[in-house]
Amino acid sequence: MQHGFKLCSGRWALSSLLLSSLLWAGPAAAQVQDITATFRPNPSSPDQNRFTNTTPVSGYCASYPGQCAVNNTFSIRLPIRAHSSGPLPAQPSDPRQSALWKAPAQWRQVTVTNAMGDQETVEVRISGVGSRYVLDRSVVELVGGGVTPIAGHNLLWRSSWVNAPAPCGYSGVGYYGNSYYQFLWRTPVEQSCVKVAQFEIPSMSYEYIDMAYELRTPNPLGMPTGVYSGVLNYGIGPYQDFDLGDIMLPTDSMLTLNFSLDVEHILKVELPPGGDRVELLPQGGWQAWLNQGRKPARLFRDQTFRIAASSRFKMQLECGLVVGNTCGLRNKDGDEVPVQVAVTLPYGLFDANDLPVNKRPLRLDGVGTELFQPTRYVDNRPGTLHFSIERNDVDGMLEHPGTTYSGSATVIWDSEV
Structure with missing residues (x-):
């Protein structure tokens, strides 16, 4: 008796996931950022059933990869700036008049669908935010002189910016100069973290936003072949997903993340x-x-x-x-x-x-x-x-x-x- 064999191999990919929210009454611009991940069977690690994040790392994790590898965290430097709409007052009673940061730290679910109608769920959370604040003059001048730059930064905010205010967490590293301080704070919960200026700051800006993020992806071994897509947007501005307080106003009002998850089955x-x-x-x-x-x-x-x-x-x-x-x-x-x-x-x-x-x-x-x-x-x-x-x-x-x-x-x- 004879028999023949017809073999059908599977190739599939998960693509394009975007992130959503309401806009505040600010700039109408949206920042778009691609995030990519792949799954390919690995004979040397047959038990691996996770996607590998292939998004180019930029920002904090590019400078300090060891700090991020411990927590399986990735970062992206977004070209979103923020400028003070006026002076930041000294010791204001309203924390929203200070240097405030709040990020969408809770897991958010996105339903992604392929061309055949198969659906899966991807989860995303922002696990850290950071930037480089830049003053309009030397920090030593702002605090009255007679101190070193690091002492000036500490006097200006009553503590070092590398030590995040609760409930945000310490990330491990900060970097400073005469008129700037670079930082990243971990965001374990979705609440405001506030640094209160002890001296009036006539003008301040954030040069960019560093965003650390974590992903929960489906088990690729159980997913049908296909390119999956979905949409989710984050609002940026006062009382939005990314909230920088009432004085520091961003140049973009929305962040759109395009996720492309590529799976090649065997x-x-x-x-x-x-x-x-x-x-x-x-x-x-x-x-x-x-x-x-x-x-x-x-x-x-x-x-x-x-x-x-x-x-x-x-x-x-x-x-x-x-x-x-x-x-x-x-x-x-x-x-x-x-x-x-x-x-x-x-x-x-x-x-x-x-x-x-x-x-x-x-x-x-x-x-x-x-x-x-x-x-x-x-x-x-x-x-x-x-x-x-x-x-x-x-x-x-x-x-x-x-x-x-x-x-x-x-x-x-x-x-x-």
Whole structure:
């Protein structure tokens, strides 16, 4: 008996996720930033089922990568500036008249959809914000002179800017000059963090916004192939998602993040040389029948294959000759017998009920093989196709000695689930 194999590999990508909010009555400009991530099966790390963030790192994490690697945090420097609309008063009673920062630190969910209508959820949170504040004059001059620049910055705000005000957190590093201070504060909660000036500041600006962020992405091993997209915007300005207080007004009123998540799955099946031709024999061959007249209990052949799979798939059966719900063989006289076909998959591949796949019947109606899915990347592991003719059908074949039964079966591994 012969059988052929049709292999279908899967390639898929998750793309374009954007972030949303209300606008404040300020500049109508929007800042757009791309964020990219990929998933490709890694034979050296088969248990890895996460996206890899491929967005070029800029800002704080580019300067101090060790501080960010510990928390799996990434940063982007956004060309969003902010300028004071007037002097920052000394020790105001209203904290919104001071240097205030609030970021969208809570996880926000975004539904992303591919062209086939499959939906997944991505979560995003802003885990830190920072910038470089720039004064219109030397900090030493602002505080009355007679001190070093670092002492001047500390006197101006009553404490160092590297030490974030509660509930924001210390990030590890700050950098200063005569009229500026560069910083990043961690934002564990979505609340305002305020530094209160101890001396009036005639004019101040933020040169950019450093945004540290974290992602929660779906398990790529369980996602269908496709390019997924969604939209979410962040407002920037007083009482918006990014809030800088009432005096420091940003040049942009919205931040739009375009996420592109690219997934390249693998589904590959290989047969050994000659594995596309299968001869069904009794246990131990035909000698017991020829020499002793002992009828064989069944005819069978186990054909090994090797499979690499990182995404879900289904298996189907197609037949040159259909007998019931399976394939059949026929001799020259037109007598037909059914061939039972089954599959055993390697560890790491399970069915829709999370059960291992051991001699699972392959039928024309596809029942029982509609979905197989990996719990890890299965890389070039052995599986088995089982072909057999059972006793009752073998008895009928023995009534036609000297004839050959032949037929074809096509086993399909299909990633389009």
